[in-house]
Amino acid sequence: MKTLLTGGTVVSMDPAVGDLTRGDVLVEDGVIVEVAERVEAPDAEVIDATDRIVMPGFVDNHRHSWQTAFRGAGADWTFPEWAAAMHGTAKPHYQPEDVYVGTLLGRLEALHSGVTTMLDWYHVAQSHAHEDAAVAALRDAPGRSIFCLGAGWATPDPVDADIRRVRSDLSGDSGLVTMAWGLRGPDDTGMDMVAEELKLAAELGLRTSLHILSDGTQRPVADLRERGLLRDTTTFVHGNGISDEELRMLADAGSSLSISPDVELKMGFGSLLTGRALAAGLRPTLSIDDVPSVGGDMFSTLRTAFAAQRGMDGGLHSRDLLEFATVDAAHSCGLDARTGSLTPGKDADIILLRTDDLTVFPVTDPVGTVVSAGHPGLVDTVLVAGRVVKRDGALVDVDLPALRTRLLESRDRIAAAAGIPLDGTWRPQAASE
Incomplete structure (x- = not known):
């Protein structure tokens, strides 16, 4: 299976690959195989990365x-x-x-x-x-x-x-x-x-x-x-x-x-x-x-x-x-051969960040923008080992309402058992006090 991320601003975090004002990233079977200004892959699924920063997760x-x-x-x-x-x-x-x-x-x-x-x-x-x-x-x-x-x-x-x-x-x-x-x-x-x-x-x-x-x-x-x-x-x-x-x-x-x-x-x-x-x-x-x-x-x-x-x-x-x-x-983590940069041969752990969001537009320096003004709302798409796990700003195949209900039930049960107030007043007394 091939996936082509096309037309994004590529921040590779690999000096040998460099950064590309406009670039493509080709993924095959979960692995990055090519990063270049233009990649031809007519048989690949295309993810349009226009107005996106493409970088390692x-x-x-x-x-x-x-x-x-x-x-x-x-x-x-x-x-x-x-x-x-x-x-x-x-x-x-x-x-x-x-x-x-x-x-x-x-x-x-x-x-x-x-x-x-x-x-x-x-x-x-x-x-x-x-x-x-x-x-x-x-x-x-x-x-x-x-x-x-x-x-x-x-x-x-x-x-x-x-x-x-x-x-x-x-x-x-x-x-x-x-x-x-x-x-x-x-x-x-x-x-x-x-x-x-x-x-x-x-x-x-x-x-x-x-x-x-x-x-x-x-x-x-x-x-x-x-x-x-x-x-x-x-x-x-x-x-x-x-x-x-x-x-x-x-x-x-x-x-x-x-x-x-x-x-x-x-x-x-x-x-x-x-x-x-x-x-x-x-x-x-x-x-x-x-x-x-x-x-x-x-x-x-x-x-x-x-x-x-x-x-x-x-x-x-x-x-x-x-x-x-x-x-x-x-x-x-001992994973530098597998992740951390957009390097051909590494697993495709990739995130796409919006550059058209009003909180960062216009993006002149992609790296400076991510560090000085980035926030989770910019995270449009996430791939892990080539699999899209977040698309168009939403996690894929995750029942968040059901999980939220379970987490609230968990919190409330623990709080009741431990005598923990949930009104913002909980200030536990440290052992040294």
Whole structure:
């Protein structure tokens, strides 16, 4: 099957392909086969990309989609309040159905806003049934997803059997839903357990992801390096407070860094590491984190990261930000050979953004427009592995009314069981208070 996207403004994110003021993209059997000013393919299905930016879909490498039912509830929360609310108050009342519908709606929202690849950082850790519900939801959403299993979250128990169980289900790495491992880290389990978990991850062929923070006196990256535990298959999430020296350690090890700008700034994690990471030779990536506290689209994330760093030193350009959210994030997920740019031979994970919308018209600089003024309303068409999953601004073959009803029922049931008010007054008391 052939599909020809024709007449769009192509932003390829591949220096060898370049950008085209007017270009065509030919897709065959789910793979990009040609990108040029003009492509002849009389036997292809045609998608008219006139008045559209044609670019690779966004890659979000860190999101906790199980929390979708409480979208916006945490707009005013600090990090300790978020932990008390979602992990201490709401999570104990989550049933597998709640995990399923939250994950599914969260993944569909990401697709709707142009995120073709998403790493779902699961840390509900209630039962095998909860894990299976999350995997089922990702399979039912037509996106490229990575189920990052945070097994045994915040407990010191060995998780070998649980990791092996899920890996046996997600044993292949070529499908649309693959697996990674969300490590608990030395603060929760001790350094010896981190070493054991990394050993098992290597045995099972799993990439890993790890949340880290520092108050300036701690040296979590240096401690891991001293034990020989830095890997080029690990993405470190947040990292606020770590030193420039530790950032260079991550760069030397080939590790990745995921920055969640809105969450980190709002919840008091500290200054973003974007500029310091680049200075250390590390390509940062961008992620949403959690939607109870912030918006779930990559456009606002790009804008926050751009404004925050430019306000500090003026050292970033709009194309840098777009690279963070496409090619660099794909690399952090081990998927740079498959997605992240419009490169012949890669899977056709492509989004078409409207340029005739009044919020961006006229588009003079496509990259600058996406980063400075883009929003989900521009996302007209989305392809994942060549399949059209959003067309003319609407998701394809998705019963949103039924799913909305299920999500509201889920939220209301959890809230009633946990004693959570739904009138905008919920301010959970943090454990330290």
